[in-house]
Amino acid sequence: MEKSLPDALPEQSAQVPESQYVMIQSKGGSILLGPILGSLNIAANTKKLAEKYKDKYVGVDPFEISYKSILETNELITETPSYKLMPFVFIQECYDDKFRLSLVYHVENGSWTGRYTYHLPTQYTKENFSRPNLSDLERYRNELSIGADQLSKLLKADVDGKLTPSGKKIDFGSLYIVGNKMGGMGIYTMPEELHFPDTDLVEEGDDYVIIRRQGNMKATGLFGGLAFGVHYFKKDQLHTYNPM
Incomplete structure (x- = not known):
């Protein structure tokens, strides 16, 4: 594992x-600025937001929590030097003024890259996120631990060749993947209208789904930069979920 x-x-x-946290937001773009200046302005605003919250939830280290979990469940990753596992958390500030957090296991082995994401159930208002109390932090730490255990199991199953698609395709959408409006000058596509067809369904339970999707990890958040890889979702985290 690598921090x-x-x-x-x-x-x-x-x-x-100085953390294992990555901030995503889309405010600051404008048609008037054009694509290049608009992108630079969004990036600058994102950096300011990351600086603002550096002393809040980021005091909880996802690396330490993930390291403990992976030691208990996945000897291959810890004993095989060719595997490089980097756990971190995406923080997305969404259009509804809520922060949604997702724990990620990013794994590299030679030319192969895998990404496994668990979307944490609690959504935070700006007030909650900027002034967490001890109860908030304890709940967050517990959710991270549950997420790490789930991702450790998924990673082990994939390394063992057991995380295979069910053969079914779905169309899905979630504010945890795209949480902001697309457009400008008063003409917007709401994020609830954005979804991803032709996605592999790996497993479905009564209240959860595990899916796998190809994608571009370097795309902006609005264009699906968080969509690549294996995802564990609770069904109430999806605004779109349809078989194809």
Whole structure:
């Protein structure tokens, strides 16, 4: 395991300083600025937001929590030097003024790259996120631990060749993947209208789904930069979920 961030991160994202956290937001773009200046302005605003919250939830280290989990469940990863596992958390500030967090296991082995994401159930208002109390932090730490255990199991299953698609395709959408409006000048596509067809369904339970999707990890958040890889979703985290 390595306490660092991968090179493949969404454009316009920003690392929260000295942490395993990556901030995603889309405010600051404008048709009047054009694509290049608009993108630079979004990136600058994201960096400011990352600086603002560096002393909040980021005091909880996802690396330490993930390291403990992976030691208990996945000897191959810890004993095989060719595997490089980098755990981190995406923080997405969404259009509804809520922060949604996702724990990520980013794994590299030679030319192969895998990404496994668990979307944490609690959504935070700006007030909650900027002033967490002890109860908030304890709940967050517990959710991270549950997420790490789930991702450790998924990674082990994949390394063992047991994380195979069911043969079914779905169309899905979630604010944890794209949480902001697309457009400008008063003409917007709401994120609830954005979804991803032709996605592999790996497993479905009563209240959860595990899916797998190809994608571009360096795309902006608005263009699906968080969509690549294996995802564990609770069904109430999806605004779109349809068989194809």
